[in-house]
Amino acid sequence: MYKAFILPLAKQDISDAVTWYESKQKGLGKLFVEEIRSKVLFIRNNPKTTTIKYDDIRCAILDVFPFMVHYTIDELQKTIIVVAVFHTSLNPERWRKR
Helix, strand or coil: CCEEEECHHHHHHHHHHHHHHHHHCCCHHHHHHHHHHHHHHHHHHCCCCCCEEECCEEEEECCCCCEEEEEEEECCCCEEEEEEEEECCCCHHHHHHC
16 A cells, blocks of 8 residues: 655645535535545555546546545655645646646
């Protein structure tokens, strides 16, 4: 199993989404975090099951919420690096500007 590292900007993406979901319905933000954790665990166990979308960035779509986890794989360190967590309606090129 690979280790996972979530970059600070990706953590901010998650935090922003949690805040938004909690403002819509109490407890929904917690469900969002649980789905993120579940997807990251899936990626850690199956890092190459998703396709490469941009250069070396892979995207895994969440099952319930309309978000994608953008990540790269460091084979030498056996680490998954989550670079962004974006809503599917946002322009995915946005992460490149970080």
